[in-house]
Amino acid sequence: MAIAQASMLPEEVALAGRVSRTSGEASDYLHVRKASIAYAGRGAEIILAIDRIDLSVDRGEFVCLLGPSGCGKTTLLNAVAGFLAISSGALTFNGKPIDRPGPDRAMVFQQPGLLPWRNVLHNVTYGLEMSGRMRRREAAARAAALLELVGLADFAHSFPHQLSGGMQQRVNLARALAVEPELLLLDEPFASVDAQAREALQIELLAICNRAEVTALFVTHDVSEAVFLADRICVFSKRPGRIVREVRVRLPKPRDEVRLTPQFLTYVQEVAGVLGSAAPAASKTERSKEKRHGDGYPR
């Protein structure tokens, strides 16, 4: 179903940045070099969220940041989004340092964050309105095409509270895609969706990203989700977060049926092994502390 929808993608929705996905030399696309982020905890305590992280992402690549909760992967994502400044190191996108949020990098949060007083269509046009790049009617036409893409064309005039959690998250995704981001940042977007809807959403996300050649940085703590989606998985240690291993996932796409294959399970085992040795189960007190600070926002 997802594939059928993806192939109906009208031309005007074709997303920006469809350059060949093979960029030869060291990437100047998204480049993270020795980036650390520290923030003030309670009192004089300084908490190091991520520690000298190196990461390069190529155009068109789907990279998953995988790690235990509170390991700083969301912090890194927020820094790439421009919500958070890095304490040291370098963070560049298209050769320019990232210093603020921008519509070239769209974020899909775990919570749908739809405006309850706008219908679905106008929620999807919201990002376009905020970046002020498009006329109302063009924006509405693009939004309608994107709703078709995520399978919600019939719900354009519904209000968010009339949709299920999974449907709301599709609207959220469509809203992010509407601004034609070069880089799609996803922060555990399917974590609060029930298991069946999650698998459907994963299949659709992958189809959309392939079709539109979007570059994606996807944060998750779910190993099989990471293996299913990623071209490359960066496994984080627990805090302070470091990338302990990168695993390249060479499963053919589309991956609709891949979950049943032995290769898939081999990858899951391998990645789970890396994750297990990198982040032994945290003690109870540590875990509650991580939960408090874990979302990566300074308070």
Added chain:
Amino acid sequence: MATVILDDSGTPRRRGSALAARMGQSTERIVLGTAFIAVLFVVWDLVTVLGIEPPIILPSPAGVASALRSLFSSSDIWADFAASGKELCYGLALAAAVGIAAGLAIGWYTRLGYFVDPLISFLYAVPRVALGPLLVVWLGIGLSSKVALVFLISVFPVLVNTSSGVRSLDPHLVRVAHCFGASDLKIFRTIALPGSVPFILGGLRLAVGQSLIGVFVAELLGAQHGIGAMIDNAGQQFQTDIVFAGLLIFAAAGMLLTAIVRWLERRFDAWRV
């Protein structure tokens, strides 16, 4: 009742049956509410018919009705309506305009909030009808002092509600907007403003009730015309049937205004669960 059974049997159209259940509920509400009023009327009538209280203390419903009829047959009542209506409308309109504008500003600019909050708390705590004599001294006994009193009484619910509506905007929505590169002005227009509409309307609903108190008290302090003045005069002459008629007029005005605000609330609350 049939609608409730329909709901339990699990009809496929959930929306429809929910609507039906709600309709059943509202019918029930109307029936019970009307029944209570009817019982009150009967008791009231019995008390007067049986002569438990003399008409000068408690006029009969029929007496009140005939007082209303004779009031509306003379032309004086229209002067009273015009006077009270002006006080009410000018005062309320001013309170809504100032309350919403100031409330939005105070809620949006945190520092401005810090600056004026003490004054607002002080004025909110003062029984504002007590400012009446002062307003008469300052503004005279004409329309302006009465409008000022109505305004002062009804502006605070609007202002306080509006500012707390702006302050309670969802930080997650703001983060989403920031992510798309939204300016502060756009965040205000697309998130803070629509988000505070229910708060503003709630404030207006409170203000409507308060404003009628303002009209009455203002007219007690000296007035040629006005429903409040009429009640005051009639009371001093023990014309209790006219007092009752005046009270009914006040009640009708209050219910009409509340109904308007309720209608607005329903219009704007379509997106609420």
